[in-house]
Amino acid sequence: MLIYLQLGWRNLWLHPVRSALTAAALAVGMAALTFLSAMNDGWMQQIKGNFALTLTGHLQIHAAGFEQSRKLAQHIAEPDAIVQRIDGIAGIRQLVRRVRVSGLASSAGSNGGALIYGVEAADEREISRLAGFVQQGRWLLPDDVRGVVLGAGLADRLHVGLGDKVVLMASVSNGDIASEVFRVRGLLHSGVMDIDDLLAIIPLRMAQQWLGLGDAVTDIVIRADDFDTVDPLQQRLAQALQGQGLEILRWNDIDPMAQQWADFADAYTWVVLLIVILVVLAEVLNTMLMSLHERIREFGLMGAMGVRSSQLFVMVVWETMLLVMLGSLIGFLLGGGLAWWYGSRGIDLSQFAVAFSFMYMDPVIHPALQAASCLRILGAALIGALAAGLIPAWKAARLEPVEALREL
């Protein structure tokens, strides 16, 4: 094995300029790919994190069927008992109770559909970013039972501002329509259309009274330690709450959009990876075929000396692998280094902030290369090296020594 590596390495430097140029092309391609993957990973972490932290949390517990029907009749009657039952389960970082109902918001001048959330004002800050989106006025206070925070788009439609009155109307659990007057305390600017155009947030206790729910809630929203722990936590919760008539949904079950973004980005990265690898393969293949052509007589000589076809095959594959891995490793380190540098400092893309916030992205991107991406890039380079080596190796192996020796 050592002799193949030795021969391969030295053969590469028979034409140092050509090999260096090929390795440099590989390095540039791999560096770009690595940095792009790091950007993508950073984006995806942001999108998923922001998505979950904006509203949905990592997991939600509802009465079975609530997410589908959105009817108040399907509520969690004794949320404290449920919270007690899941207390101490590993992986729960924080949880809050909510009431969620679709309704109508009206002002003196206009009205429009609204998504009404009753929240625990203080605890909600720990689990979602809603309070942070308040750019005008203030977030809810626990003792301010008539306060409402509106999405800025909804407020515009209703032609209301801070301190104005708003009437919220919704169908309560027995089917009757109930309405209540609130006063606008704050306006949300999240950049996410569904939030800014629809959300009306009121204190939980008020929502429960107004909607005749008593102590009942519709959602118990859980923040997990991180995304990797969501699936096992869901299983543990399902086990603990078995037979309670509840559904336990993950963030991507509740709204698959962020997951679809992640899947799309993943597919996009695969396509870019494939294109880069194909270009690189063509470059390496060209170099190796030129090298093979120049050394045909040498291969004939080796065959005459008693080197078997399979040994020639392995030798050429090793030579290709060395070239590809050299370029790839340099490129990977360059791209990884660049990603690390920008990862700590961030890339400011605030000029696109409006478009980014629509996709739950921050205006500053922090590239963050994930282990899976590293494996994918290096694995693709390895497979690419093997693939690029196969044709010249096969050509070298099938050379007849007597024919090859005639070449000059």
Next chain:
Amino acid sequence: MALIRADGLSKGYRSGDSLVRALDGVSLDVPQGAFVVLAGRSGSGKTTLLNMLGGLDRPDSGSLVVAGHDVLRMSRDERAAFRLHHLGFVFQAYNLIRVLTARENVAYVLQLRGMEKRQRLALADRWLAEVGLQGFEHRRPDQMSGGQQQRVAVARALAASPDLVLADEPTANLDSHTGANLIALMRHLNEQQGITFVTASHDPSVIAAARTLVTMQDGKIVDLREG
């Protein structure tokens, strides 16, 4: 028993519409310890015969036994192994692997045969000294003259103690003085160590050194003389 027993070897190939007979029923016995020179003009068939004796080329008909092995019944890999363990080659030019030093070129065949590193390097050094290249062990082919390169090729061919060394025009790219030295070296090794050489050449100095001179013409042996 003959080291080489070739009987009725024939080989033809198409050139346009006509069939060229590169070998036409060649039979030849070469005993152990011989120094045979295949002489003849270009196209007479001497290189084709040499390639056949080395298992590099196959005849259309005939039989060939070298060192007790029926070469024509062997698979491609078996022939490679046969060459590795029984034969040594010296070609006209480009005899060495460019990226290996003189010592590594000689030791390479020994490595392929599975010899331990220290032993093969010592043997390589001994054979380089034997061909007068002591001090050249770490030079690469492009740092040596044509004559020195051919000497390395002879050292490589002999280091693995082959039954037979096949040399194809070994002096063709050398000046007359260097060529004469190389032939003297081969002849010396033949006489002192009993190594069998079969050499194809039309160089008069090589022909003059022959103990057995085989003259070929149009793919046939037309004369065989013991010197």
